[in-house]
Amino acid sequence: MLLQLKQLLTPDEVAQARQLLGRDAPWLDGRVSAGSQARTRKSNQQLAQDSAVSRQLQALVRQALQREPLFLSAALPRRIYNPLFNRYGGETNAFGPHVDGAVMHSASTGEWVRSDISCTLFLSEPQDYDGGELCVQDSWGSRGIKLAAGDAVLYPGTSVHEVTPVTRGVRLASFFWIESMVRSDEQRRLLFDLDMNLLKLRAQLGETTETIALTGVYHNLLREWAST
């Protein structure tokens, strides 16, 4: 499932993030965190994970995720990899087609996170750079995604994806992985559909005997499928 999270960060938070990622930020060669296959495709810069700037930005992103009901319903997060930050522009401007590792180890938290879901949070405005689309391959072919600053996209961790070359300007983003309580993309999608439509039914009809029963179905399915 591909899902857009609009305005995950407020305009103020985006401005704060961009300021922190400015001239003095400790950028490193992005290949430090890539596996052997991805390393040959990756040409970008990544923020040093153990820096004070990075910790401040991670807290900002984590808070935003926790207050976003759409994220919680769609991802059913069990563990979230500490958000990373990257920069595409100039000579280091692309990340060719690759798959993310299935299990990622975070050096800063010591945690292992299974990458059921990938997330990219855009921090630059689309008009400030050319290229830099996140292209995700699915059964319909490749989809190019380029969102407003502050918006994020969730996409399956299982997909082949790439970031096309940035030919003008700079593209700043945060990216990370989510291990879900529900491992299967199909099962998560069913739960998300049920949850979203129950919200609409409740808004239309108020709480009824049927909405209560269907809420029970939701929770009983989650109980069947979730591991905590």
Ligand code: NI
């Ligand atoms: Ni990737």
